[in-house]
Amino acid sequence: MAHNNDTCFACKKNRKLSDEHIIPQAIGGKLKVKIYCEDCNSEFGRSIDNEISKRFGYLATILDVKRDRGSNQPFDVQELTNNINLKFDGEKLIRKDPIVKIETEKEGKSLKFADVTAQSKEKLIKIIKSIKKKYKISEEFEILEDHHPGPADVKHELISDNKLIRRAVAKMAYSFICYKLPSEITLSESFDDVRQYFIVGDSSNLACANFTHTQFMSDYTRPLHKIHISLNRQDNLIVGYVMLFGIY
Numbered sequence: 001m002a003h004n005n006d007t008c009f010a011c012k013k014n015r016k017l018s019d020e021h022i023i024p025q026a027i028g029g030k031l032k033v034k035i036y037c038e039d040c041n042s043e044f045g046r047s048i049d050n051e052i053s054k055r056f057g058y059l060a061t062i063l064d065v066k067r068d069r070g071s072n073q074p075f076d077v078q079e080l081t082n083n084i085n086l087k088f089d090g091e092k093l094i095r096k097d098p099i100v101k102i103e104t105e106k107e108g109k110s111l112k113f114a115d116v117t118a119q120s121k122e123k124l125i126k127i128i129k130s131i132k133k134k135y136k137i138s139e140e141f142e143i144l145e146d147h148h149p150g151p152a153d154v155k156h157e158l159i160s161d162n163k164l165i166r167r168a169v170a171k172m173a174y175s176f177i178c179y180k181l182p183s184e185i186t187l188s189e190s191f192d193d194v195r196q197y198f199i200v201g202d203s204s205n206l207a208c209a210n211f212t213h214t215q216f217m218s219d220y221t222r223p224l225h226k227i228h229i230s231l232n233r234q235d236n237l238i239v240g241y242v243m244l245f246g247i248y
Contacts (some may be wrong), residue, residue: 008037009178009186015039021068026053027066027244035178040199048168048198052244055159059092059245065224075152086154087119092096093152095119098127099218104135111135160248161209163201169242170207171198176227177238190236209248221248 006014015037016111023029026049035045047092058075059065060127065072074087076096085096095117114131118124128141174194178186197206229240 004178007183007187008040009035009183010040010176010195011037012045012195013037016104020175020228022179023053023172023225023244024046024049025068026073027056027060028067028069032068032177033175033179035175044171048164048171051162052168055165056244056248058070058088058156063224067099067149075156076120076135077156080153080155088154093154100127107131109135111137117140141228163205166207166209167198167201169209170194171244172230173207173240174198177229178242180229181231191221227238 008015008017009154017034017036018038018041019032019034020036021029021032022042023031025032043208057073060067061075072090074094077086077088077093078084079086079093086093088094098117098119099115099117101113101115104110107114111131112117116131118123118127124143126140126142131137131139162184163194174186174191177191194206196202197204224245226243226246227240228243229238230237
């Protein structure tokens with residue numbers, strides 16, 4: 001493999017390059033290489049890479065995937081019995097949003113009743129301090145733990161295909177090609193269309209999405225994700241696929 005040390009493989013400008021995780025590290029990607037400048041890398045992180053992390057990060061949390069940095073993030077679920085919005089952090093269910101019920105008297109100047117349910121004891125104390133300060137209350141509030149023991153019947157919104165996801169997948173495949181092929185090939189005009197596609201998007205789709213349950217991870221020894229690229233030099237054609245979690 002041969003890499004150009006000062007040309008960004010996205011915008012093709014001469015700039016200092018930064019580390020790029022070919023598969024986002026938020027879902028367990030380990031392979032990284034300096035192929036994009038900091039500006040492009042930051043923009044991808046805010047847009048298409050963030051979409052992958054948002055849509056597939058829940059699997060990383062459930063599987064306790066080891067990341068290069070940061071930690072797996074809780075994801076939203078809804079408890080079906082009482083329709084309570086919760087978060088699951090891989091171990092326990094916690095309330096997503098606080099519930100604050102307040103009754104006042106004397107034209108809102110005096111507190112008659114307050115009932116606060118928060119995500120944690122720390123956040124509960126913070127809300128209570130704010131209420132006590134606003135209504136000039138000195139006495140203590142009674143604090144009870146808010147438990148959501150599992151298992152519980154919950155639902156989670158799953159989106160596995162949209163325009164941002166397809167662009168992100170195209171970038172993963174292209175990034176892998178940049179890692180494998182000489183820079184004079186990947187920086188050529190032949191790849192301008194795919195660069196334009198994952199940078200800004202357009203009316204055509206250079207990637208498609210499929211959901212298929214396979215036995216890919218059944219032996220627990222294979223990679224969490226997989227990128228396969230096939231190059232036909234005679235026809236100037238490159239095709240391939242990106243597999244995430246052995247399912248998508």
